[in-house]
Amino acid sequence: MSRGFENIPSSWHEQIMNLLAERIVIVDRNGIILYINEAYCEFIGTTINQAIGRPVQEVIENSRMHIVAKTGKKELAALQPINGSEMIANRFPLFENGEVVGALGTVMFRNPEEWRMYQSKIQQLVDELTYYQTKVQKDLKSKYSFQDLIGTSSAFLAAKKLAERVSGSNSSVLLIGESGTGKELFAHAIHENSFRSSAPFVAINCASIPEHLLESELYGYEEGAFTGAKKGGKMGQFELANGGTLFLDEIGDMPLSMQSKLLRVLQEKELQRVGGHKFIPVDVRIIAATHRDLEKMVKGGNFRQDLYYRLNVIKIDIPPLRKRKEDIPLISMNLLKKLEKRFYRKGIELSDEVLKRLMEHTWPGNIRELENVLERCINVLDGKTIQLGHLPLYLRDQKNECDDPIQSTFKTNKGTPTLPLQPLKETLAQAEKQAIQHALAAANGNKLEAAKLLDIGKTSFYEKCKLYNIK
Numbered sequence: 001m002s003r004g005f006e007n008i009p010s011s012w013h014e015q016i017m018n019l020l021a022e023r024i025v026i027v028d029r030n031g032i033i034l035y036i037n038e039a040y041c042e043f044i045g046t047t048i049n050q051a052i053g054r055p056v057q058e059v060i061e062n063s064r065m066h067i068v069a070k071t072g073k074k075e076l077a078a079l080q081p082i083n084g085s086e087m088i089a090n091r092f093p094l095f096e097n098g099e100v101v102g103a104l105g106t107v108m109f110r111n112p113e114e115w116r117m118y119q120s121k122i123q124q125l126v127d128e129l130t131y132y133q134t135k136v137q138k139d140l141k142s143k144y145s146f147q148d149l150i151g152t153s154s155a156f157l158a159a160k161k162l163a164e165r166v167s168g169s170n171s172s173v174l175l176i177g178e179s180g181t182g183k184e185l186f187a188h189a190i191h192e193n194s195f196r197s198s199a200p201f202v203a204i205n206c207a208s209i210p211e212h213l214l215e216s217e218l219y220g221y222e223e224g225a226f227t228g229a230k231k232g233g234k235m236g237q238f239e240l241a242n243g244g245t246l247f248l249d250e251i252g253d254m255p256l257s258m259q260s261k262l263l264r265v266l267q268e269k270e271l272q273r274v275g276g277h278k279f280i281p282v283d284v285r286i287i288a289a290t291h292r293d294l295e296k297m298v299k300g301g302n303f304r305q306d307l308y309y310r311l312n313v314i315k316i317d318i319p320p321l322r323k324r325k326e327d328i329p330l331i332s333m334n335l336l337k338k339l340e341k342r343f344y345r346k347g348i349e350l351s352d353e354v355l356k357r358l359m360e361h362t363w364p365g366n367i368r369e370l371e372n373v374l375e376r377c378i379n380v381l382d383g384k385t386i387q388l389g390h391l392p393l394y395l396r397d398q399k400n401e402c403d404d405p406i407q408s409t410f411k412t413n414k415g416t417p418t419l420p421l422q423p424l425k426e427t428l429a430q431a432e433k434q435a436i437q438h439a440l441a442a443a444n445g446n447k448l449e450a451a452k453l454l455d456i457g458k459t460s461f462y463e464k465c466k467l468y469n470i471k
């Protein structure tokens with residue numbers, strides 16, 4: 001079979017040999033030098049003419065080339081003393097029809113210093129690699145435990161106890177809760193408390209990954225699966241989570257087409273990478289979370305019923321903050337402690353009026369909104385006590401909120417409706433504008449989060465902001 005060597009003109013051979021490795025010697029089966037390059041001759045203080053045709057052990061100090069040409073056993077990175085220093089040699093036997101016919105020797109480093117220099121360069125790379133490996137492993141660890149889940153209200157304790165009880169099992173968990181209620185914290189805590197805790201915790205947000213990338217992100221791909229696919233392919237999050245937990249956040253936003261593949265992987269416990277044929281077994285515990293009403297989505301044909309059943313083995317409902325208002329003081333204190341550390345402050349307190357105000361608010365953005373509010377307070381606070389004036393405007397001005405924040409803005413303090421008599425369109429537009437402003441305030445100006453609070457797409461959110469001239 002042609003391997004293309006015959007295409008290389010023989011006049012090139014010597015040049016190529018000189019370029020391939022710095023120092024080369026070739027001997028026949030009796031250890032007679034057939035070829036030696038200039039670099040080698042220079043290194044040992046001889047010339048090509050003087051060296052060729054002579055036994056290798058007479059030309060090169062401490063050579064073992066004649067031995068390798070007999071034994072047929074290669075010797076890699078062998079230390080060989082020459083001129084009082086130890087160089088590093090590789091010796092390879094050459095075969096013809098299965099029989100040893102000679103040997104090829106190369107010298108990679110002329111002395112240990114050269115080797116050490118090379119080694120220190122490699123060592124730097126190895127150190128860098130270890131650094132990133134530990135960083136990735138740390139990222140793949142759960143960051144919270146059940147101790148971080150603050151709250152003593154019965155609604156919250158019921159959810160927390162259930163989560164604690166099922167953390168040891170392998171069954172899928174479905175976390176349901178409004179935005180900012182702590183779904184992600186629960187997922188971390190469940191993994192941390194399970195026998196999988198030393199294996200990876202991998203979180204993937206189904207809503208933030210473009211649909212066309214989700215499949216390769218989850219299952220990985222083989223080399224050449226599509227244009228731009230990396231050489232050697234790529235491992236997906238499922239494989240990365242092997243032995244551990246895969247947290248599928250915002251599962252309600254997973255496109256239908258992807259839902260079928262997910263179901264298949266959950267049932268078969270094996271997957272195929274995109275563009276691959278091999279089945280790769282995976283042992284992964286699934287925790288899924290969503291703020292959407294999955295049952296309603298199933299009824300509307302937007303979520304596969306069979307997948308819903310598969311995920312809904314253990315359902316944990318995390319109550320919104322307005323249904324556990326008694327937890328607000330404790331959670332606020334804990335959040336303040338966290339913020340104090342971040343802002344290098346100490347001894348910050350809430351005034352009674354502020355605490356009362358916080359207890360009255362309905363918290364559509366739940367604990368995340370509370371966190372944002374307290375962070376804002378610390379930013380504008382000079383002394384130690386947070387007063388009403390430090391609260392964001394929307395919290396300062398809203399009085400006697402009812403459970404529906406939109407409705408409340410159209411009511412007087414006595415609760416009598418004060419809807420102006422005007423075209424319905426106008427009233428709806430006003431309500432919409434106020435809802436957007438409220439959501440933006442609750443999300444600390446973060447438009448994506450605000451859109452999530454209103455449960456509308458980001459494009460539609462941006463359009464509405466433009467329409468109502470909201471910056």
Ligand SMILES: Nc1ncnc2c1ncn2[C@@H]1O[C@H](COP(=O)(O)OP(=O)(O)OP(=O)(O)O)[C@@H](O)[C@H]1O
Nearest residue numbers: 148149150178179180181182183184185291367368
């Ligand atoms: N029980 C709790 N005790 C203390 N802090 C909490 C608790 N629950 C949530 N938090 C804090 O509230 C914030 C929001 O929590 P998390 O990200 O888990 O919410 P989520 O339900 O996943 O929200 P989303 O649906 O918007 O993703 C986090 O900063 C978290 O630290």
Ligand SMILES: [Mg+2]
Nearest residue numbers: 180183184249
């Ligand atoms: Mg979340």
